[in-house]
Amino acid sequence: MRSATHTSLAGRLNTLTVDGGVDGDGAVLRPRGDLVHGCADTLARSLARLPDGVHRVDLDMSGVAFMDTAGLQFLEVLDTWARRRRARVSATGWTEQPRRVLETAGLDPDDPLHGPGTRRETVPSVVVLERTQQLDKLRTEVEQLRRAIASRPVIDQARGVLMATHACSPDQAWDVLREASQLSNTKLRTVAAVVAAGAGGGGPVPSPELRRALRTAIDRCLN
Structure with missing residues (x-):
């Protein structure tokens, strides 16, 4: 059936x-x-x-x-x-x-x-x-x-960057992106794009609010 x-x-x-x-x-x-x-x-x-x-x-x-x-x-x-x-x-x-x-x-x-x-x-x-x-x-x-x-490709790239940089799990990388998005009131796709582009150098410079949010999210989710 x-x-x-x-x-x-x-x-x-x-x-x-x-x-x-x-x-x-x-x-x-x-x-x-x-x-x-x-x-x-x-x-x-x-x-x-x-x-x-x-x-x-x-x-x-x-x-x-x-x-x-x-x-x-x-x-x-x-x-x-x-x-x-x-x-x-x-x-x-x-x-x-x-x-x-x-x-x-x-x-x-x-x-x-x-x-x-x-x-x-x-x-x-x-x-x-x-x-x-x-x-x-x-x-x-x-x-x-x-x-x-809808934004999965760039989010997957960002998760990969975080996993390689911080030796964390896929779920932890996802938590970092979501936490940073909420803390900085920035769209999740935008946060992921900044993280993914930053790994190759020459990417968009994140705002001070987003930089602080990423640092806070990493501290909360990975430590």
Whole structure:
């Protein structure tokens, strides 16, 4: 069984597919692609195709490398289906960026459907406000990631420069670029272009604010 949706992310065609199989009263579904606009509908179609005798569904999320807030709707569809069918469901194996989204939304990335943050009791207004602020921050980060994907070649070059210069990991290099972008209020692509061009000499001279931001980001992320 397979369902799919096509979405445009930063000018590129990305496809979410959901493959899987049924074994007795259980099913395993394997989403592959990005959890962006349309992903909830794709999951709903896959769940609708399951036989009536299925009472357990396990989602292997290891094939999803990127999600924005539409991924929360994806989980709501799964939770609603489980309650309606009185079935047991799980969604495990989340990769790094989706895990950060779940954490920011106040969910347990190891068990976002049943762990802390999923209880439906009334919560104090201060908690609601905090969650709203977290989601606003998340939306900003997701938009930065979208722009980063569009600018990936120059960002990859900049990460390579930082990795070679500071003997750091790809993730640490990414953190430096993002931190410097936020601290200096400079577009991530611009920060990456300055770092990449600077390695060859003769590149654009960064502003004093960006130089300070890069030094601070390196100190915070690499030390």
